[in-house]
Amino acid sequence: MTRLTRRTFAQLTASAVALAVSPRIVRAEDDWRIGFRTAPETFDAELTRLEGRLPSELSGSFYRIGPAQFERGGERLGHWFDGDGMIQRFAIADGRVTHRGRFVDTPKRRAEKAAGRFLYTGYGFAPKNLTGIRAPDDLNAANTNVLPIAGEVWALWEGGSPYRIDAETLATLGRKAFDGGLNGVAFSAHPKTEPSGDTWNFGVIGKRCVLWHLAPDGTTRKAKLIELPEASLMHDFAITARHIVLLAPPLLRREGPASTLVDSYAWQPGKPLTALVLDKNTLEIVRRHELPARFLYHIGNAWEDADGAIRLDACLDADATFAVKTARDLALGLAQAPLSARPSLITLPPSGAGVIATLQGVGEFPRIDPRRVGERHRITHGVTEGGVATWDWERGVSETYLHPPGTWSEEPVFVPRKGAMGERDGWLIQTALDMRAGRTQLCIFDARRTTDGPIARLTCPYALPLGFHGTFVAA
Amino acid sequence: MKPHGLILFALAAAGLALAASPRAEADPTVKITVAGVAAPQGFMMVALHDEKGWSGAPLVRARVPVAANTVTLTLAAPTPGRYGVKLFHDVNGDGKMETNLMGFPAEPVGFSNDAPIRLGPPSFADAAFNVGPAGAAQTINLK
Secondary structure (H helix, E strand, O other), rough: OOOOOOOHHHHHHHHOOOOOOOOOOOOOOOHHHHOOOOOOEEEEEEEEEEEEEEEOOOOEEEEEEEEEEOOOOOOEEEOHOOOOEEEEEEEEEOOEEEEEHHHHHHHHHHHEEEEEEEOOOOOOOOOOOOOOEEEHHHHHHOOOOOEOOOOOOEOOOOOOOOEHHHHHHHHOOEOOOOOOOOOOOOOOOOEEEEEEEOOOEEEEEEOEEEEEEEOOOEEEEEEEEEEEOOEOOOEEEEEEOOEEEEOOOOEEEOOOOOOHHHHEEOOOOOOEEEEEEOOOOOOOEEEEEEEOOOEEEEEEEEEOOOOOEEEEEEEEOOOHHHHHHHHHHHHHHOOOOOOEEEEEEEEOOOOOOOOOOOOOOOOOOEEEEEOOOOOOOOEEEHHHHOOEEEOOHHHEEEEEEEOOOOEOOOOOOOEEEOOOOOOOOOOEEEEEEOOOOOEEEEEEHHHHHHHHHHOEEEEOOOOOOOOOOOEEEEE | OOOOOOOOOOOOOOOOOOOOOOOOOOOOOOEEEEOOOOOOOOEEEEEEOOOOOOOOOOOOEEEEEEEOOOOEEEOOOOOEEEEEEEEEEEEOOOOOEEHHHHHHEEOOOEEEEEEHOOOOOOHHHHOOOEOOOOEEEEEEEEE
């Protein structure tokens, strides 16, 4: 693999990538609101084949999670991120796919079900009749990501504990109670499992940030509380071989009353996007870089170059409109907005500020080959509006495939072909909501030829609520 | 409304260590019923504050063994007036409120008026109640 040179970086910013800005896929006649409807208590069905055929080597479970409760007692949920989590499992074996969906059985869900109304404020929604909370887990919606660990699947939220889920039945086994002072401490929805099998994570509430290092059996190797220079709303982070990278956008805690978490933060475009680099051994901040003001949710991956520079890719947005407005409009069924985040490569030299190089086009939900976490990667896959994109950071190009009109596509997950080492030698699995048919599809792509479209497309007999993140566990 | 996530529980530090309050015969008495005990063990650690000392030292405190799902006790207010009660269930009986690394209580807590807590103690205004010459009664549900 060639090293990223100055020329490649120039290409990244300037190259005439043959990618038009994604057309607006959602048209007036397409009812995107079906992706934001309350799900029934359970889903169970076999998928039907629409086109192509499943690769015989592809066998395992594709898990996804997202909010699935959008109203109670006549009140509409006011922010997408606050809906109770439902975990989905697509079991792929012998050329067949079966789907199962179950809500995560949290105390929040039980209490609100019993009351027949929403009780708790979360990220961006404050119901009419609020109930008090002692600790963040009281309002844990377990709706953001899934982590396969220790033979279980953990349903993750970002302000509190993981919920342990049976990998087969999707039954909720209970809240993951870490030992001692770590019980109930924030465990973000974006842990990183490195090739060794160890998992790293962060968790943040205000300026208080906990850094986690877990063994493959889910026990804590170490954890440490640090104080951040500023209280920034961070959703994801990255690791390299030796470092942890926190990217803190200038969505910063403000003074004064606020009815929800996100409203207690304010976008401050005059302040930088700050990268904090921590040593994995000491869990202390060793470097700080300031970048132009950008907002972000997701990071693809980070790695360390021989010259000491850390490189990472992330989907960067001009501001935090999605958090404060779009995600509210979506949950309320008021409006949807075109994707605006841009796939970008950030370089953090050993000293100095840092550089952002941005690809053309828009994208979100970046995912890489899971065997390369913390190591150098060249390829990131992600969502582009109504399609799937593959971003090549060495060539500085983006390839996209667009689904038929009327499709809302979700996060693609890369599954390596068994025994193959190539970064694109495997499949992409992506769910997509066919808004016209009112059905959720499961699409399998050959990751070497994303632009050719799916090699297999199957459909559920129903529409699933649009979700956030997923993961594949090979059989 | 408070922004949540900010405020550490001040309870632990609030000097809820033991010492039964000396009971002055003429003083107005607050009868407290604590409900919702999950584990009948350890001690109920209860403190009576006035507005000035709401975030600081209590005027009166009590430590009562917990042997049932409900605990009743009395606190003697120094004079009639407005007061608030903070309490926690010291389940492991070590005399202090357990918190996790981020400072959130790991043992059940409660406040007078069942004042709502939003990741921090309620305001005095929400927890305050009148104690007249004939005393007052409060039922507090553990959270």
